[in-house]
Amino acid sequence: MARRGKNSKRSSGKRKRATRKISSLGDLCPRCNALCCRYITYQIKTPKYDVDFDEIRWFLCHEGVCVYVDEGKWHLQVSTNCKKLTPGGRCTIYENRPEVCRDHGTEEDCEFTGPVDVELCFHTPEAFDRWTRENYRFVRI
Numbered sequence: 001m002a003r004r005g006k007n008s009k010r011s012s013g014k015r016k017r018a019t020r021k022i023s024s025l026g027d028l029c030p031r032c033n034a035l036c037c038r039y040i041t042y043q044i045k046t047p048k049y050d051v052d053f054d055e056i057r058w059f060l061c062h063e064g065v066c067v068y069v070d071e072g073k074w075h076l077q078v079s080t081n082c083k084k085l086t087p088g089g090r091c092t093i094y095e096n097r098p099e100v101c102r103d104h105g106t107e108e109d110c111e112f113t114g115p116v117d118v119e120l121c122f123h124t125p126e127a128f129d130r131w132t133r134e135n136y137r138f139v140r141i
Protein backbone atom coordinates (compact mmCIF):
# COMPACT_ATOMS: atom_id res chain seq x y z
CA MET A 1 0.00 0.00 0.00
CA ALA A 2 1.34 3.39 -0.88
CA ARG A 3 1.24 6.57 1.11
CA ARG A 4 1.28 10.03 -0.25
CA GLY A 5 3.55 12.89 0.69
CA LYS A 6 2.06 15.81 2.56
CA ASN A 7 2.44 18.40 -0.16
CA SER A 8 4.51 19.25 -3.18
CA LYS A 9 7.17 21.16 -1.25
CA ARG A 10 8.04 18.38 1.14
CA SER A 11 10.32 15.59 0.12
CA SER A 12 8.90 13.20 2.67
CA GLY A 13 5.69 12.75 4.54
CA LYS A 14 2.83 10.59 5.48
CA ARG A 15 0.10 9.54 3.20
CA LYS A 16 -2.63 11.99 2.44
CA ARG A 17 -6.10 10.93 1.46
CA ALA A 18 -8.16 13.08 -0.79
CA THR A 19 -11.18 10.93 -1.42
CA ARG A 20 -13.04 10.90 1.88
CA LYS A 21 -13.23 13.43 4.65
CA ILE A 22 -13.47 12.51 8.27
CA SER A 23 -14.40 15.05 10.86
CA SER A 24 -12.65 13.57 13.89
CA LEU A 25 -9.89 11.02 14.39
CA GLY A 26 -10.47 10.72 18.09
CA ASP A 27 -12.51 7.55 17.74
CA LEU A 28 -10.45 6.04 14.94
CA CYS A 29 -6.90 6.15 16.29
CA PRO A 30 -7.44 3.72 19.18
CA ARG A 31 -8.93 1.19 16.75
CA CYS A 32 -6.36 1.22 13.94
CA ASN A 33 -3.15 0.48 15.87
CA ALA A 34 -1.20 3.37 14.39
CA LEU A 35 -1.05 2.59 10.68
CA CYS A 36 0.51 5.97 10.02
CA CYS A 37 3.47 5.22 12.33
CA ARG A 38 4.64 2.11 10.49
CA TYR A 39 6.36 3.42 7.39
CA ILE A 40 8.55 6.16 6.06
CA THR A 41 8.30 7.64 2.61
CA TYR A 42 10.69 9.84 0.73
CA GLN A 43 10.61 11.61 -2.60
CA ILE A 44 13.12 10.30 -5.13
CA LYS A 45 14.15 11.64 -8.50
CA THR A 46 12.03 10.85 -11.52
CA PRO A 47 13.81 8.06 -13.44
CA LYS A 48 15.36 9.31 -16.64
CA TYR A 49 18.50 7.34 -17.36
CA ASP A 50 19.28 3.63 -17.25
CA VAL A 51 20.97 4.05 -13.90
CA ASP A 52 17.82 5.60 -12.39
CA PHE A 53 15.63 2.72 -13.52
CA ASP A 54 18.19 0.25 -12.26
CA GLU A 55 18.26 1.94 -8.89
CA ILE A 56 14.50 1.60 -8.53
CA ARG A 57 14.78 -2.08 -9.46
CA TRP A 58 17.29 -2.42 -6.65
CA PHE A 59 14.95 -0.71 -4.18
CA LEU A 60 12.18 -3.10 -5.15
CA CYS A 61 14.32 -6.18 -4.55
CA HIS A 62 13.98 -5.47 -0.82
CA GLU A 63 11.28 -6.57 1.60
CA GLY A 64 8.84 -3.92 2.74
CA VAL A 65 9.68 -1.48 -0.04
CA CYS A 66 7.44 -0.01 -2.67
CA VAL A 67 7.88 2.84 -5.12
CA TYR A 68 4.95 5.01 -6.08
CA VAL A 69 4.13 8.07 -8.12
CA ASP A 70 1.81 10.68 -6.72
CA GLU A 71 1.03 13.97 -8.42
CA GLY A 72 3.87 13.26 -10.81
CA LYS A 73 6.44 12.82 -8.05
CA TRP A 74 8.23 9.55 -7.41
CA HIS A 75 8.53 8.25 -3.86
CA LEU A 76 10.22 5.43 -2.03
CA GLN A 77 8.24 3.88 0.82
CA VAL A 78 9.70 1.59 3.45
CA SER A 79 7.57 -0.31 5.92
CA THR A 80 9.12 0.07 9.35
CA ASN A 81 7.65 0.63 12.77
CA CYS A 82 8.51 3.88 14.48
CA LYS A 83 10.79 3.24 17.45
CA LYS A 84 8.73 5.70 19.48
CA LEU A 85 5.60 3.59 19.19
CA THR A 86 4.52 1.42 22.12
CA PRO A 87 3.24 -2.13 21.50
CA GLY A 88 -0.19 -0.71 22.21
CA GLY A 89 0.12 1.84 19.43
CA ARG A 90 0.82 4.96 21.49
CA CYS A 91 3.42 7.62 20.70
CA THR A 92 5.94 7.98 23.51
CA ILE A 93 7.11 11.40 22.33
CA TYR A 94 3.73 12.83 21.50
CA GLU A 95 4.47 16.30 22.85
CA ASN A 96 7.74 16.40 20.92
CA ARG A 97 6.82 14.40 17.82
CA PRO A 98 8.21 15.46 14.42
CA GLU A 99 6.39 18.00 12.33
CA VAL A 100 5.34 15.45 9.73
CA CYS A 101 3.49 13.57 12.48
CA ARG A 102 1.80 16.76 13.65
CA ASP A 103 0.64 17.49 10.13
CA HIS A 104 -0.88 14.04 9.75
CA GLY A 105 -4.18 12.81 11.03
CA THR A 106 -6.26 15.86 10.31
CA GLU A 107 -9.45 15.54 8.31
CA GLU A 108 -8.66 13.84 4.99
CA ASP A 109 -5.19 12.42 5.45
CA CYS A 110 -5.83 9.33 7.57
CA GLU A 111 -5.17 5.97 5.90
CA PHE A 112 -7.31 3.96 8.29
CA THR A 113 -10.56 4.73 6.55
CA GLY A 114 -9.76 3.63 3.02
CA PRO A 115 -7.29 3.08 0.21
CA VAL A 116 -5.22 5.83 -1.26
CA ASP A 117 -5.16 6.89 -4.89
CA VAL A 118 -1.76 7.13 -6.51
CA GLU A 119 -0.88 7.18 -10.19
CA LEU A 120 1.50 4.24 -10.07
CA CYS A 121 2.69 1.84 -7.40
CA PHE A 122 5.28 -0.92 -7.74
CA HIS A 123 5.97 -3.65 -5.19
CA THR A 124 8.29 -5.90 -7.20
CA PRO A 125 11.14 -5.38 -9.68
CA GLU A 126 9.26 -7.58 -12.15
CA ALA A 127 6.23 -5.30 -12.15
CA PHE A 128 8.47 -2.29 -12.57
CA ASP A 129 10.35 -3.98 -15.44
CA ARG A 130 7.09 -4.70 -17.24
CA TRP A 131 5.97 -1.12 -16.91
CA THR A 132 9.37 0.16 -18.00
CA ARG A 133 9.40 -2.02 -21.11
CA GLU A 134 5.96 -0.78 -22.09
CA ASN A 135 6.70 2.88 -21.50
CA TYR A 136 10.43 3.40 -21.96
CA ARG A 137 11.68 1.19 -24.73
CA PHE A 138 15.09 2.86 -24.76
CA VAL A 139 15.87 1.66 -21.23
CA ARG A 140 18.11 -1.37 -21.02
CA ILE A 141 16.67 -3.78 -18.47
Ligand code: SF4
Nearest residue numbers: 029032034036105110
Ligand atom coordinates in the same frame (compact mmCIF):
# COMPACT_ATOMS: atom_id res chain seq x y z
S1 SF4 B 1 -4.32 9.19 12.11
FE1 SF4 B 1 -5.38 7.52 11.07
S2 SF4 B 1 -3.79 6.03 10.57
FE2 SF4 B 1 -2.96 7.40 12.13
S3 SF4 B 1 -3.39 6.41 14.10
FE3 SF4 B 1 -5.11 7.79 13.69
S4 SF4 B 1 -6.63 6.54 12.63
FE4 SF4 B 1 -4.69 5.45 12.53
Ligand code: SF4
Nearest residue numbers: 037082084085091101
Ligand atom coordinates in the same frame (compact mmCIF):
# COMPACT_ATOMS: atom_id res chain seq x y z
S1 SF4 C 1 7.01 9.91 16.46
FE1 SF4 C 1 5.08 9.29 17.37
S2 SF4 C 1 3.50 10.07 15.97
FE2 SF4 C 1 5.44 10.11 14.87
S3 SF4 C 1 5.56 8.16 13.73
FE3 SF4 C 1 6.57 7.87 15.71
S4 SF4 C 1 5.02 7.05 17.10
FE4 SF4 C 1 3.98 7.97 15.33
